[in-house]
Amino acid sequence: xxxxxxxxxxxxxxxxxxxxxxxxxxxxxxxxxxxxxxxxxxxxxxxxxxxxxxxxxxxxxxxxxxxxxxxxxxxxxxxxxxxxxxxxxxxxxxxxxxxxxxxxxxxxxxxxxxxxxxxxxxxxxxxxxxxxxxxxxxxxxxxxxxxxxxxxxxxxxxxxxxxxxxxxxxxxxxxxxxxxxxxxxxxxxxxxxxxxxxxxxxxxxxxxxxxxxxxxxxxxxxxxxxxxxxxxxxxxxxxxxxxxxxxxxxxxxxxxxxxxxxxxxxxxxxxxxxxxxxxxxxxxxxxxxxxxxxxxxxxxxxxxxxxxxxxxxxxxxxxxxxxxxxxxxxxxxxxxxxxxxxxxxxxxxxxxxxxxxxxxxxxxxxxxxxxxxxxxxxxxxxxxxxxxxxxxxxxxxxxxxxxxxxxxxxxxxxxxxxxxxxxxxxxxxxxxxxxxxxxxxxxxxxxxxxxxxxxxxxxxxxxxxxxxxxxxxxxxxxxxxxxxxxxxxxxxxxxxxxxxxxxxxxxxxxxxxxxxxxxxxxxxxxxxxxxxxxxxxxxxxxxxxxxxxxxxxxxxxxxxxxxxxxxxxxxxxxxxxxxxxxxxxxxxxxxxxxxxxxxxxxxxxxxxxxxxxxxxx
Numbered sequence: 189x190x191x192x193x194x195x196x197x198x199x200x201x202x203x204x205x206x207x208x209x210x211x212x213x214x215x216x217x218x219x220x221x222x223x224x225x226x227x228x229x230x231x232x233x234x235x236x237x238x239x240x241x242x243x244x245x246x247x248x249x250x251x252x253x254x255x256x257x258x259x260x261x262x263x264x265x266x267x268x269x270x271x272x273x274x275x276x277x278x279x280x281x282x283x284x285x286x287x288x289x290x291x292x293x294x295x296x297x298x299x300x301x302x303x304x305x306x307x308x309x310x311x312x313x314x315x316x317x318x319x320x321x322x323x324x325x326x327x328x329x330x331x332x333x334x335x336x337x338x339x340x341x342x343x344x345x346x347x348x349x350x351x352x353x354x355x356x357x358x359x360x361x362x363x364x365x366x367x368x369x370x371x372x373x374x375x376x377x378x379x380x381x382x383x384x385x386x387x388x389x390x391x392x393x394x395x396x397x398x399x400x401x402x403x404x405x406x407x408x409x410x411x412x413x414x415x416x417x418x419x420x421x422x423x424x425x426x427x428x429x430x431x432x433x434x435x436x437x438x439x440x441x442x443x444x445x446x447x448x449x450x451x452x453x454x455x456x457x458x459x460x461x462x463x464x465x466x467x468x469x470x471x472x473x474x475x476x477x478x479x480x481x482x483x484x485x486x487x488x489x490x491x492x493x494x495x496x497x498x499x500x501x502x503x504x505x506x507x508x509x510x511x512x513x514x515x516x517x518x519x520x521x522x523x524x525x526x527x528x529x530x531x532x533x534x535x536x537x538x539x540x541x542x543x544x545x546x547x548x549x550x551x552x553x554x555x556x557x558x559x560x561x562x563x564x565x566x567x568x569x570x571x572x573x574x575x576x577x578x579x580x581x582x583x584x585x586x587x588x589x590x591x592x593x594x595x596x597x598x599x600x601x602x603x604x605x606x607x608x609x610x611x612x613x614x615x616x617x618x619x620x621x622x623x624x625x626x627x628x629x630x631x632x633x634x635x636x637x638x639x640x641x642x643x644x645x646x647x648x649x650x651x652x653x654x655x656x657x658x659x660x661x662x663x664x665x666x667x668x669x670x671x672x673x674x675x676x677x678x679x680x681x682x683x684x685x686x687x688x689x690x691x692x693x694x695x696x697x698x699x700x701x702x703x704x705x706x707x708x709x710x711x712x713x714x715x716x717x718x719x720x721x722x723x724x725x726x727x728x729x730x731x732x733x734x735x736x737x738x739x740x741x742x743x744x745x746x747x748x749x750x751x752x753x754x755x756x757x758x759x760x761x762x763x764x765x766x767x768x769x770x771x772x773x774x775x776x777x778x779x780x781x782x783x784x785x786x787x788x789x790x791x792x793x794x795x796x797x798x799x800x801x802x803x804x805x
Contacts, residue, residue, distance in 0.1 A: 208261050208580060210295045217283040219296065219580035230255045230576065233584040237574050240552035243792045244560035246596065250588070252574040259426040261579030262295045263302075267421050269351075270305060271331040276312035276322045278305060278332075296580060300344040300374050301334045307371040308332060319356050319364040328354045333381075337404035337415045345376045347402060349393070349417045352382055365397045376402050379417040393417055401482060406432060406458060411465045411490050413456040414482035420455045427577045431587055432459060434573065435546050436466055438589070439519055446495065447518040450510070450542070452503040452533075457483035457496075459521055464496040468519075473499045473506045507536035517542040528554030531561065531615045531766050538565040539625055545590040550577070553800070554764040555586055557793050561615050565625050568593025598631035600638075601654070601788060606663035607779055608632065608641055609786055612655040614767045614793060618646040632657055644668050648731070650746070652791035653678070653772030667779065671728075674777035678723045678733050679712075679790060681769035681798070682742040683755045685719050686711060692736040696729045705729045707736040716801040718745060722773075733770065745769045762804075765797045 205227050213222045221229045234255050241247040270278050273288025282289050292309060294302060311320045319328055333349040348368065356364075365378055377398030395417075404415040406429050415421065422428035439447040451460040451472040456479055460472035464487065474480050480500045487496040499506055503522075510517075520542045522529065528551065529537070537545065545567060549555035559569050570589040577585035602609040612618065612628050620627045632641045642664045644656040656671075658664035689710045695702040706726040713720040719742070725732040734750045737743055743751040745759050747768045759765040771794055775786045790798075 208295055211293070212279075212289060212291050215282055215289045216280060216291060217289075218280055218291075218294075220582045222580045226257075226261065226579075229580070230257065232582070233576065234574060236582070237552045237572070237584055237586060240556040240796075241559075241572065243553075243796050244556055245792075246563055247556055247559055247569060250559070250569045250572045252572050252586075254574070255584075256427070256430060256573060256575040257579075258430045258575070259424055259579065263298055264424045264426070264579065265296045265301070266298055266336045266423060266425055267334065268294075268297050268301050268305065269331060269333045272312065272320075272322055272327070272329050274322055276309060278309045278312070298336045298344065300336050300346055304334055304346055304348065304372045304375060305332075308368070311367055311371055314367070317364055317367045319350070319360050320367070328352055328356050333418065335415060335417075335419075335421060337376075337402045338408075340403065340412070342408055344374060345402060346372065346374050347415060347417050348372065348375045348378050350378070350380045350396075352380055355382070356380075361396055369397065377417070381418070403486075406462070411461045411486070411492065413458050413461055413486050415456065416478065416482065419479065422577065424577045424579075427575050427585065428458075431548060431575060431585070432462055434587055435459060435519075435521060436463065438544055438546065439463065439466065439468055448516065450515075450517045450520045452506070452520065452522045453524050454483065454498075455479055455523075457486070457498070459523070460496060461486060461490075461492065463521075464492045465490075467495075469495045471497045471499055473501065473503055475500065475502055504530060504533045504536065507533060507540060511536060511539055515540070519544050519546065521546045521548070523548040526551040526554065527761055527764060528766075529558050534558055534561050534615070535565060535624065538562060538567045541566065541592050543591070544570075545588075547588040547590065549586045549588065550583065551764075552584065552586060553796055555588060557764055557766070557796070559588060559590070560613075560792065562590060563593070564596060564613065564616065564631075566592060566595050595626050595631065595634070597634040598628055600632070600635065602786065603659075604784070605780065606659040607667055607784075608638060608657040608659055610655045610657060611788055612647050612652055612772075613791060614650055614652050617649050618643050618655060621649075624649075628655060629657075645671060645728070647772060648768070648770075650748075650767035651770045651772065652788075652794070654775050654786050654788045655772075656775070670777045670779055674775055676724060676772060677774040678725075679769075679771045679773045679794075680709075680721045680723050680733060680737060681715065681745045681794075682719050682721055682737050683745055683752050684742050685714060685717070686721070686740060686742045690740075692740055694736060694739050696732060696735055698729055703727070703729060705732055705736065707733055709737075715798060716804045718801075720798070734768065759797075763797050763800045765793075767793075769794055769797065 205225050238251040241251045271288050277288040277290035279289045279291035311317050312322050330353040331351040335347045337345050339345050378396045380394050382392040401414040401416040403412040405412040447468045449463050449468045449470045454472035454474040457472040460470045464470045480498045487493045567590045570591050572588045575585040599611040610632050617627045619629050633639050640660045641657040642661045658667050692707045696705040709721045709723040711719050723733045734744050738750040746765045
C-alpha cells in the first residue's frame with residue numbers, strides 16, 4: 189500500500205540534519221521538537237499525519253510519503269504574541285505555569301519582529317514608559333502582538349498591538365506611542381486591545397497611531413491584501429506561497445470559460461485575490477465583516493472587482509444558498525479553524541458537487557474525520573500533501589484534494605442466512621432521508637445480492653454501531669420477532685461522573701403516552717473528568733439511552749438534542765467530537781434457534797476522541 193512506501197523530503201533541499209541550538213530550548217514551550225534533528229522532526233510530523241489518516245480505514249492510501257520543506261527552520265515566523273512578565277521578561281508561559289520565559293534572540297521569529305521585541309524589552313526598564321514597565325503585580329501591559337507585513341517595495345514593516353490587562357489614561361498611552369515610535373522604526377501602526385489579558389485577542393481594538401491596516405503580500409509579484417491588527421496570518425510565508433501554488437495549478441491548465449472558485453473561511457482573501465489575479469471568477473466567504481470589507485477594497489484598488497466578489501456570512505448558510513440557486517463551481521477552497529468543517533457543511537459541500545475541493549488544514553485529526561465523512565457522501569480524497577509550516581514545532585499543515593467519486597458500499601460484519609449485519613458510521617441516517625444524499629440502507633443495497641435489503645431497526649443519524657438488515661423484505665417479519673428480547677449494549681461517553689453502576693427507571697413519553705422504560709449502566713472508565721459507560725436499555729423507546737442519561741444529569745456528550753450545550757461545544761472545539769458519543773457495540777439475539785453475539789468495533793472518530801482525551805493534560 190502507498191502508506192507503507194519509504195518516506196522522503198522534498199521542497200528546496202534545505203534539509204541539513206543539523207540541530208538548531210537555542211539557549212531557551214529547555215524552558216520555552218514554543219519549539220517542542222527542537223531537541224530532534226531535522227530529519228527526526230520531519231519523520232515525526234509525517235508519522236502524525238499518517239497515523240491520523242490510518243484511524244479511518246478508507247484513508248490509508250492517501251497517507252503522504254513526503255514532507256514539503258520550503259524554508260529554513262529559523263527566522264520564519266511572521267507573527268508573535270508575547271507575554272510580559274515580572275522583571276521585563278517578554279516571551280511565553282513556561283509549560284503548565286504562568287511564569288514567563290524571557291526569549292531574547294528567539295530563533296524562529298522574523299528579524300523585524302525580533303528587533304522590535306528587543307527594543308520593547310529594553311523599554312520595560314525605562315521609567316518614562318510606565319505602561320510598558322513590568323511590576324510585581326504585573327502592571328497594565330499583559331503582552332504584545334507583532335505581525336510582519338511586506339510593503340510594496342518588499343520591505344518588512346510591523347503592526348503592533350498592546351494587550352492591556354487594565355485601563356490606561358490617554359496621556360500615558362500617548363507617551364507610550366511616542367517611545368515606541370522612536371524605539372521601533374519599522375512599526376507602521378500601533379493599536380491597543382482592551383480585552384484584559386494575553387490569552388486571546390478580544391477584538392476590542394483601538395488604533396493609537398498609524399493606519400488601521402497595512403498592505404501585505406505573500407510574494408513580490410502577487411496581489412496585495414490588507415492585514416489588520418489581530419487578523420489571521422500563516423506563520424510561514426514560504427510555505428503559504430507553496431500552498432497557493434498548489435491551488436493555482438488546479439485551475440491554471442483549464443481551458444474555456446474562466447474557472448469559478450468559491451473560497452470559504454476566506455479571512456483576508458489572500459487565496460481568493462490571487463486566484464482572481466490568475467483569471468478566475470471568485471466568491472470569497474467570510475463571517476467577519478471587517479475582513480470582507482478589506483478584501484473588497486484590495487480587489488477594487490487592484491482592478492480585480494469585476495471577477496472578485498465577496499459574501500459576508502456563515503459558510504454553511506452560503507453553501508445552502510448556492511445549492512438553492514443552482515450555482516456551479518469548478519473549485520471550492522476551504523481553510524477552516526482547527527475544529528474543521530461542521531457535519532452540515534460537509535453534506536452541503538458534497539451536494540454542491542464542485543469539480544475539485546482543496547481542504548487546507550492545520551489539524552490532521554479533524555481533517556481525517558472530515559475526509560472520511562466526505563468520502564462516504566460522494567467527495568473522495570485524491571491526495572494529501574504535508575507541509576512543514578512551523579519548523580521545530582509539532583505542528584504540520586496539510587492540503588487535501590478531493591473530487592466527486594462514487595459513494596462506497598457499506599461494511600458488512602456478518603451474513604447469516606437472511607440476516608445481514610452492517611456497520612453504521614456517523615452522520616448518515618439508517619433509511620433514506622430527504623436531507624441526506626445517501627443512507628446506510630442505500631449503501632447496503634449497493635452490494636451485489638443485497639439489492640432488497642430491509643432495515644430491521646434504526647439507529648439515529650449521530651449514532652454508530654451494529655445495524656441489522658433482512659436480505660429480502662419477506663424475511664423481515666421473522667427476523668424482527670427476536671429483537672424485543674435482544675440484549676443491546678451501547679458505549680456512551682457522558683458528562684461528569686455517575687455512580688459505578690446504576691439503574692434508571694423513568695417512564696418516557698411515546699406519542700403522548702408515558703411508557704415504562706428501564707436502562708442499566710456500568711461505568712467502565714473515567715476519561716478527562718467524564719465517564720465512559722456501557723448502557724443497556726430494556727426497551728426500545730425513542731432515544732431511550734440519551735433521554736435516561738440526561739434525566740440523571742449525565743447527558744451523552746455531543747448530544748445536541750438532550751445534552752449540555754457548553755459541554756458539547758467544548759468537546760467539539762478541543763477534541764473534534766461533532767456528534768453524539770453513542771455506539772451500539774454489542775447485540776445478543778436469538779435467530780432461528782441460535783444465540784448470536786454480534787459486536788462492532790468502536791467507530792474511528794470516537795476512538796480518536798478517547799485517545800485525545802486520555803492524553804489531555
